[in-house]
Amino acid sequence: MTEKYLVQPDLDFIAQVRNLGGETLKKCYQCATCSVACPIAPENSPFPRKEMIAASWGLKDRLLNSGDIWLCHQCGDCSDLCPRGAAPGDVLSAVRSAAIIEYARPKALAKAVNDPKKLPFLLGIPAIWFAFLAFITMNAGDTMTKIFYAVFGDILGGRFHWSAHAQEGEHAIAQADFFSTWFVDLTFVPLFTASIIIFVLNLKRFLNNIHENAVLEGKTDKTSLDFKAMIQALIKVIPTIIKHDKFNECETNKDRATPHMMVLFSFIGLFTVTAIFFLTLYLFQTPGPYSQINPVKWLANISGVALVIGAALMIKNRLDKLDDQITSYKDWFLLGLVFALGLTGMLTEMARLAHLAGISYFFYYLHLIAIFNLFAFLPFSRMAHFVYRTAAMTYAEYSNRK
Ligand code: SF4
Numbered sequence: 001m002t003e004k005y006l007v008q009p010d011l012d013f014i015a016q017v018r019n020l021g022g023e024t025l026k027k028c029y030q031c032a033t034c035s036v037a038c039p040i041a042p043e044n045s046p047f048p049r050k051e052m053i054a055a056s057w058g059l060k061d062r063l064l065n066s067g068d069i070w071l072c073h074q075c076g077d078c079s080d081l082c083p084r085g086a087a088p089g090d091v092l093s094a095v096r097s098a099a100i101i102e103y104a105r106p107k108a109l110a111k112a113v114n115d116p117k118k119l120p121f122l123l124g125i126p127a128i129w130f131a132f133l134a135f136i137t138m139n140a141g142d143t144m145t146k147i148f149y150a151v152f153g154d155i156l157g158g159r160f161h162w163s164a165h166a167q168e169g170e171h172a173i174a175q176a177d178f179f180s181t182w183f184v185d186l187t188f189v190p191l192f193t194a195s196i197i198i199f200v201l202n203l204k205r206f207l208n209n210i211h212e213n214a215v216l217e218g219k220t221d222k223t224s225l226d227f228k229a230m231i232q233a234l235i236k237v238i239p240t241i242i243k244h245d246k247f248n249e250c251e252t253n254k255d256r257a258t259p260h261m262m263v264l265f266s267f268i269g270l271f272t273v274t275a276i277f278f279l280t281l282y283l284f285q286t287p288g289p290y291s292q293i294n295p296v297k298w299l300a301n302i303s304g305v306a307l308v309i310g311a312a313l314m315i316k317n318r319l320d321k322l323d324d325q326i327t328s329y330k331d332w333f334l335l336g337l338v339f340a341l342g343l344t345g346m347l348t349e350m351a352r353l354a355h356l357a358g359i360s361y362f363f364y365y366l367h368l369i370a371i372f373n374l375f376a377f378l379p380f381s382r383m384a385h386f387v388y389r390t391a392a393m394t395y396a397e398y399s400n401r402k
């Protein structure tokens with residue numbers, strides 16, 4: 001036997017996949033019903049049968065460097081038909097979670113995000129940080145203004161205002177009176193930038209690895225990665241992602257498509273609102289809160305409601321399928337975070353409109369903790385699925401794997 005055929009199982013990897021929700025992986029007896037049932041798998045070398053044997057043999061590199069594990073949309077059709085109850089859809093989901101941890105840097109943070117025992121730290125750190133910022137905002141505004149002028153001089157032409165709140169008398173409550181807008185932005189802009197940089201570096205390694213793997217397995221005839229052609233492929237797959245075409249090919253979990261789309265569109269809406277707010281504040285020196293008849297406010301409110309309803313439907317969907325589908329901690333972490341993000345945002349706004357200042361500030365505090373978790377742990381949580389799957393679908397389009 002040559003070394004080429006020597007299987008060297010990674011037992012730690014098998015244990016990791018089982019812990020992440022793939023505990024059924026050893027039940028598979030390779031009948032291939034799942035690969036036939038999968039509505040998404042390509043004809044050439046279809047998944048998930050081959051991934052099931054790779055997982056049960058502990059072939060870590062082969063799985064984590066595979067683009068195919070990301071083409072699966074966890075519809076559950078294969079798990080429904082598996083005669084052995086091996087739940088291949090859940091095993092692939094666990095393998096994807098292991099891949100996120102593997103590609104993430106720093107790895108300790110990735111492990112913490114997937115460990116329920118670390119949740120008090122993940123919530124406690126931003127809770128302490130924002131309590132500290134609230135204390136300074138309310139007690140040391142003058143000192144902070146002096147520090148700003150001492151460090152930056154009058155670069156804003158006398159327009160520096162510590163709390164950046166609405167014009168006096170126009171609104172009774174402005175969150176910026178509780179947490180300075182400057183502090184909030186000085187927290188989130190670097191945090192978001194760091195997440196994006198980590199993501200870009202991770203994605204570069206990911207794309208190189210899945211390409212090398214595809215060449216080795218003969219799934220592509222492209223010898224090197226052409227990033228210009230990849231961008232063209234990305235443009236082609238974006239409509240598929242936006243319309244959730246792949247979800248609609250499923251049968252078992254078809255009802256996941258609508259809430260998923262609501263959450264996706266609400267994030268796009270909220271991101272647009274935040275960008276407009278940020279630009280008008282810093283370029284045109286126009287602070288919020290905006291009037292309720294402002295179209296930006298409409299977009300914010302509609303997106304907020306869609307986020308709460310979409311996240312609630314996703315949670316209900318999971319609860320309804322507890323007997324058939326494994327829902328692990330990482331799933332609940334993300335669902336809880338998205339729901340908390342929408343709910344605290346809406347409650348902050350409702351309390352503000354009802355002139356309940358203390359309650360509005362409290363919900364805004366919780367909202368900031370949720371945003372911190374979303375931004376800081378974006379490359380490590382299940383939210384990263386969206387980015388890796390988009391990259392894998394782009395690569396599949398690029399390499400003609402359909
Ligand atoms: S996971 Fe189930 S359906 Fe797929 S090959 Fe194994 S036993 Fe067959």
Ligand code: SF4
Pocket residue numbers: 037038039040041047048071072073074075076077078079088089090092250
């Ligand atoms: S969960 Fe759905 S998409 Fe994923 S392998 Fe099974 S049938 Fe295919």
